[in-house]
Amino acid sequence: MTLFCIFGNPVSHSKSPLMHNSAFKAFGIKSCYTRYSLNDGNRLKEKFFELKLKGANITVPYKEEAYKACDEIRGIASKIGAVNTIVENNGKLIGYNTDASGFLESIKNFEFKNALILGAGGTAKAIAEIFNEKNIEFAILNRSEKRLDTFKKKGYKCYSWEKFEIKHFDLIINTTSAGLDNNSLPLKEDILVKLFESAKYAVDVIYAKNTPFLALAKKLGLTAKDGEDMLLYQGVLAFEIFTDFKYDKKDISKYMRSGLKSL
Ligand SMILES: NC(=O)c1ccc[n+]([C@@H]2O[C@H](COP(=O)([O-])OP(=O)(O)OC[C@H]3O[C@@H](n4cnc5c(N)ncnc54)[C@H](OP(=O)(O)O)[C@@H]3O)[C@@H](O)[C@H]2O)c1
The missing domain is CATH 3.40.50.10860 (Leucine Dehydrogenase, chain A, domain 1)
Structure with a gap:
């Protein structure tokens, strides 16, 4: 055994x-x-x-x-x-x-040209690296500056909330723990609504929960999936x-x- x-x-x-x-x-x-x-x-x-x-x-x-x-x-x-x-x-x-390839496999049916990753922790790093490896265009948006350093050193596009200007992304991914054991959104609601209004897909890596992020995405008509x-x-x-x-x-x-x- x-x-x-x-x-x-x-x-x-x-x-x-x-x-x-x-x-x-x-x-x-x-x-x-x-x-x-x-x-x-x-x-x-x-x-x-x-x-x-x-x-x-x-x-x-x-x-x-x-x-x-x-x-x-x-x-x-x-x-x-x-x-x-x-x-x-x-x-x-x-x-x-295996998180990185696992994530990519989970969105294999999505047709998207670019993605915005919310959060700059371990999961964001995994997704950023697999996107970079597969030549998928992406940017990272985080609440604060500090954790963006490792992404900046690699030349990845990244913004703190303070420095972000809204633009179009096909896919929005929540890798923050916002919504995990509370009802918060990973981003200010007005900004997230604007991003969702022009996006096609929303993915939350949190699983087994209809997080506020997913609920908002569905309400605005996006194809949304959790992290299962x-x-x-x-x-x-x-x-x-x-x-x-x-x-x-x-x-x-x-x-x-x-x-x-x-x-
Ligand atoms: N489905 C799966 O298989 C799978 C696999 C791995 C992880 N996960 C899930 O992924 C989530 C993140 O894990 P992790 O290890 O990447 O976390 P982490 O390293 O702790 O990173 C957390 C990130 O979330 C941001 N954040 C936290 N609370 C926030 C809030 N209320 N509003 C906005 N931003 C917030 C932090 O921003 P600051 O830098 O400003 O603090 C940081 O960038 C967890 O819920 C975990 O369960 C799922």
């Missing part, structure tokens, strides 16, 4: 165990996936080995600590500077970031890594979605 877990704090709300255990069961793999609430991100590597894990996912607020804990970083994670998936290989920790598909696809990509790419993505996706819907 191999063991996997999700590290985070808080982590009790995480749906990753439901998704991964559902797929393990459906494929007949003798593995179990659990949650671990970590108090100190610096102890992630120590805990990983103490629990004798084969792999793990990492959620808020430890993705950057996870990046530092890895012996080797693969793929886009090195550009993002954050890891959400770790697998053990010959005593070494190999780190990946992003959650699903980042999980599918992590499962592929955990199981060494032995299983068909469509099957993994089907079994994980049924796990997600099982509550």
Whole structure:
């Protein structure tokens, strides 16, 4: 029996165990996936080995600590500077970031030319890097200046609320936590309404909630979706890594979605 877990704090709300255990069961793999609430991100590597894990996912607020804990970083994670998936290989920790590709997969049916990312935290970084890699035009809009520094250094278009002038974007993405456990919008309402009036799509990375951002987008007639598909696809990509790419993505996706819907 191999063991996997999700590290985070808080982590009790995480749906990753439901998704991964559902797929393990459906494929007949003798593995179990659990949650671990970590108090100190610096102890992630120590805990990983103490629990004798084969792999793990990492959620808020430890993705950057996870990046530092890895012996080797693969793929886009090195550009993002954050890891959400770790697998053990010959005593070494190999780190990946599946949030970025998971997000892109979740919007694969959208036809858009440019996007505005609201927020400048870890999720915004992941989306910005995959957009940059795929030559998708984007800009970042954040409440304050400080977190924009890393984006500015890379030459990405970014604005604080103070310096932003309204222009057209096909897709507006909320990566802030506004609306997660309150009823706030990620941006002043009059500005958001103007952006929505000329946009086609709105995506909130928060899942399982009709946030004020999504409610407003729907009211104004946009195609709107929450972060459930992003959650699903980042999980599918992590499962592929955990199981060494032995299983068909469509099957993994089907079994994980049924796990997600099982509550
Ligand atoms: N669906 C999925 O699979 C998935 C995956 C990853 C993350 N998520 C979700 O994504 C969200 C963000 O995670 P993260 O790790 O990127 O967060 P983070 O690193 O903490 O970044 C938070 C960002 O949100 C901004 N912000 C926070 N509250 C705000 C408010 N009330 N109004 C305007 N801006 C506000 C902050 O602006 P300042 O710089 O001004 O403070 C900052 O730029 C969380 O809700 C998380 O659950 C979902």
